[in-house]
Amino acid sequence: MDKISSIFGSMVFNDTVMKERLPKDTYKALKKNMEEGTTLTREVANIVANAMKNWALEKGATHFTHWFQPMTGITAEKHDSFITPSADGGVIMEFSGKELIKGEPDASSFPSGGIRATFEARGYTNWDPSSFAFIKEHTLCIPTAFCSYRGEALDKKTPLLRSMEALNVQALRILKLFGQYEVKRVVSTIGAEQEYFLINKDLFDKRKDLIYCGRTLFGAKPPKNQELDDHYFGAIKPRVNAYMEELDEELWKLGIYVKTEHNEVAPSQHELAPVFTTSNIATDHNQMTMEIMKKVAANHGLVCLLHEKPFAGVNGSGKHVNWSLSTDTGENLLSPGKNPAGNLRFLLFLCAVIKAVDEYQDLLRVSVASPGNDHRLGGNEAPPAIISMFIGEDLENILTAIEKGEAYTETQDRTMNIGISLPQFKRDTTDRNRTSPFAFTGNKFEFRMPGSGASISCPSYMLNVTVAESLRQFSDILESSKDMEASVKELIKGTVAKHKRIIFNGNNYSEEWVAMADSRGLLNLKSAVDALPHFSKDKNLELFKTHCIFTEVEVRARQEIILREYCNILNIEALTMTDMVNKDILPAVSGYIKALTDTALGKKALSADLSCDLEKELIGNLSSISLSLHRSVQELDNALIEVNAIEELFTTAEYYNKKVLSIMKEIRIAADTLETMTASSSWPFPAYGELLFSV
Ligand code: ADP
Numbered sequence: 001m002d003k004i005s006s007i008f009g010s011m012v013f014n015d016t017v018m019k020e021r022l023p024k025d026t027y028k029a030l031k032k033n034m035e036e037g038t039t040l041t042r043e044v045a046n047i048v049a050n051a052m053k054n055w056a057l058e059k060g061a062t063h064f065t066h067w068f069q070p071m072t073g074i075t076a077e078k079h080d081s082f083i084t085p086s087a088d089g090g091v092i093m094e095f096s097g098k099e100l101i102k103g104e105p106d107a108s109s110f111p112s113g114g115i116r117a118t119f120e121a122r123g124y125t126n127w128d129p130s131s132f133a134f135i136k137e138h139t140l141c142i143p144t145a146f147c148s149y150r151g152e153a154l155d156k157k158t159p160l161l162r163s164m165e166a167l168n169v170q171a172l173r174i175l176k177l178f179g180q181y182e183v184k185r186v187v188s189t190i191g192a193e194q195e196y197f198l199i200n201k202d203l204f205d206k207r208k209d210l211i212y213c214g215r216t217l218f219g220a221k222p223p224k225n226q227e228l229d230d231h232y233f234g235a236i237k238p239r240v241n242a243y244m245e246e247l248d249e250e251l252w253k254l255g256i257y258v259k260t261e262h263n264e265v266a267p268s269q270h271e272l273a274p275v276f277t278t279s280n281i282a283t284d285h286n287q288m289t290m291e292i293m294k295k296v297a298a299n300h301g302l303v304c305l306l307h308e309k310p311f312a313g314v315n316g317s318g319k320h321v322n323w324s325l326s327t328d329t330g331e332n333l334l335s336p337g338k339n340p341a342g343n344l345r346f347l348l349f350l351c352a353v354i355k356a357v358d359e360y361q362d363l364l365r366v367s368v369a370s371p372g373n374d375h376r377l378g379g380n381e382a383p384p385a386i387i388s389m390f391i392g393e394d395l396e397n398i399l400t401a402i403e404k405g406e407a408y409t410e411t412q413d414r415t416m417n418i419g420i421s422l423p424q425f426k427r428d429t430t431d432r433n434r435t436s437p438f439a440f441t442g443n444k445f446e447f448r449m450p451g452s453g454a455s456i457s458c459p460s461y462m463l464n465v466t467v468a469e470s471l472r473q474f475s476d477i478l479e480s481s482k483d484m485e486a487s488v489k490e491l492i493k494g495t496v497a498k499h500k501r502i503i504f505n506g507n508n509y510s511e512e513w514v515a516m517a518d519s520r521g522l523l524n525l526k527s528a529v530d531a532l533p534h535f536s537k538d539k540n541l542e543l544f545k546t547h548c549i550f551t552e553v554e555v556r557a558r559q560e561i562i563l564r565e566y567c568n569i570l571n572i573e574a575l576t577m578t579d580m581v582n583k584d585i586l587p588a589v590s591g592y593i594k595a596l597t598d599t600a601l602g603k604k605a606l607s608a609d610l611s612c613d614l615e616k617e618l619i620g621n622l623s624s625i626s627l628s629l630h631r632s633v634q635e636l637d638n639a640l641i642e643v644n645a646i647e648e649l650f651t652t653a654e655y656y657n658k659k660v661l662s663i664m665k666e667i668r669i670a671a672d673t674l675e676t677m678t679a680s681s682s683w684p685f686p687a688y689g690e691l692l693f694s695v
């Protein structure tokens with residue numbers, strides 16, 4: 001067997017293992033649950049638990065854990081060993097169906113957004129059989145959903161599973177109208193491209209901003225940056241290659257289909273992309289991927305940065321969420337086929353997405369709202385904060401023809417001829433538009449706004465539920481129609497007319513687009529703080545209620561958690577800045593001033609004729625900039641005192657966004673200027689050039 005096949009999924013209790021180790025009827029019951037969402041009996045769970053335990057013990061596992069995704073954005077686990085004391089004073093290894101199905105971690109230390117008072121510690125984790133259990137470092141990890149004592153979602157998995165169910169129900173209604181009774185399940189699929197930076201661990205350790213905040217708060221631009229575009233897809237350096245090889249192996253063992261790896265635009269930036277799978281599994285896998293990326297980096301003396309904007313002036317990192325719809329019969333519902341213009345089912349699903357994106361621009365923006373991402377969106381490296389979609393010229397022409405009631409004829413031959421006799425191929429129905437936040441790329445949409453560090457659960461469930469809502473409305477209309485074809489065309493026509501403002505095939509980075517989007521009435525929610533209030537708008541609460549994604553209490557709790565996190569992050573960044581200025585930067589500059597002074601005094605001692613103008617000028621400039629830096633830090637201290645006195649959460653977040661951030665910007669400008677004027681040997685931490693070009 002080749003190497004990859006022999007290690008792929010070796011640490012996963014996957015379909016092959018289940019088939020091998022479970023009695024036939026247990027396997028069938030479990031499969032039915034995974035594919036159709038039927039409930040599992042305790043008896044089945046007991047058998048599965050026992051088989052899982054035996055498999056895990058053979059693989060060297062000693063513990064098990066319910067692996068879940070609280071609102072912190074990272075995963076959580078509490079390990080229990082398999083041992084149970086036996087009558088003879090020894091131990092036996094046990095794991096019951098009950099332990100598999102339900103766990104009870106102390107929930108009080110996870111964010112609940114006020115859903116749960118601190119004294120109500122109880123929370124439950126609940127086995128998700130649709131995502132395979134796996135072994136990580138001698139521990140059997142069981143993917144679970146996490147909820148409060150009263151069943152409110154406290155995690156990222158629960159709403160995602162709920163949204164997949166909603167989407168399935170509504171998509172099946174549409175497929176029935178097209179006579180596709182054989183389809184039993186529709187799932188959303190995701191392939192998440194993950195960008196990241198690799199930097200040297202010894203340099204990382206010298207920077208408090210990287211340690212505490214995951215991004216640099218200071219750093220003057222190096223002489224060379226990404227302007228030569230020589231890093232993108234460039235040859236991979238041996239050390240990075242070794243990292244990628246080990247990473248691939250670790251991820252393959254966990255059954256994660258990593259496929260593509262290449263250098264990204266910025267120096268030290270790279271990207272990893274897996275083959276797509278269901279959005280639930282893709283989300284679990286992406287969480288595992290981020291964790292393993294960091295772990296493997298340590299083996300190579302490296303640190304993997306997943307922050308959205310680790311370096312100012314250098315491209316940040318995103319996570320492109322490629323999203324589509326797939327049936328259990330193997331069809332991609334967003335595939336245009338050979339004749340898109342005649343493919344009404346495709347056009348209807350396309351319109352469902354167009355309508356969803358237009359009506360719920362705010363929710364898509366909310367789904368990517370974080371302080372880190374605010375530095376990225378609109379920075380001419382990532383899409384702006386305005387949501388629009390790219391569908392390409394061909395599809396737009398088709399939709400326009402339908403809207404106008406005209407016949408559509410394909411005007412272009414898509415056979416490629418590049419002028420030499422290479423094998424012929426047809427070009428795609430759409431070109432790429434790298435500036436679009438939400439681009440149709442042949443048979444899927446690519447949502448390019450998500451940040452590199454965040455879970456993809458939120459973008460996924462927002463897409464699922466908003467498209468489910470479009471499909472629900474479409475089905476309501478079509479189910480009572482006498483002439484399906486005419487009604488579908490009518491529906492497409494109406495949808496295009498109403499929602500075409502969201503379609504934009506041009507350059508999203510341009511100034512003109514910002515103005516045009518405004519005239520089209522599209523939202524431009526520049527910061528997370530501008531976006532988050534939209535989460536609990538009436539229309540959105542209604543949407544979540546209709547599809548059983550969230551109750552109002554759950555929405556408000558989530559909103560509160562994200563806002564609190566926003567404030568906490570800014571507070572940590574501000575305190576780190578103050579600390580670095582007071583304890584490192586100002587003392588370093590003073591030291592350099594002293595060295596300059598000593599030089600001048602030395603010169604004078606040598607000869608009264610020697611000019612000390614250079615030292616004087618440098619000392620003068622360094623002193624005055626240091627003083628203004630010191631004043632700005634004092635201003636920041638005061639702002640932090642002021643913001644702590646504000647009680648209302650939105651007002652607090654707004655204060656951080658407006659006031660605190662702007663003082664932080666001033667501090668940065670002053671400190672970076674000092675860096676350019678100070679001797680490298682006197683500067684207290686590694687400069688951008690070293691961080692970005694030394695791996
Ligand atoms: P890019 O050109 O944007 O860098 P890549 O080839 O790196 O594109 O990544 C494309 C991603 O889209 C991959 O993760 C791939 O698995 C995913 N993808 C392809 N088809 C689908 C689909 N039907 N549903 C979801 N994701 C898909």
Ligand code: MG
Nearest residue numbers: 193320446448
């Ligand atoms: Mg991409």
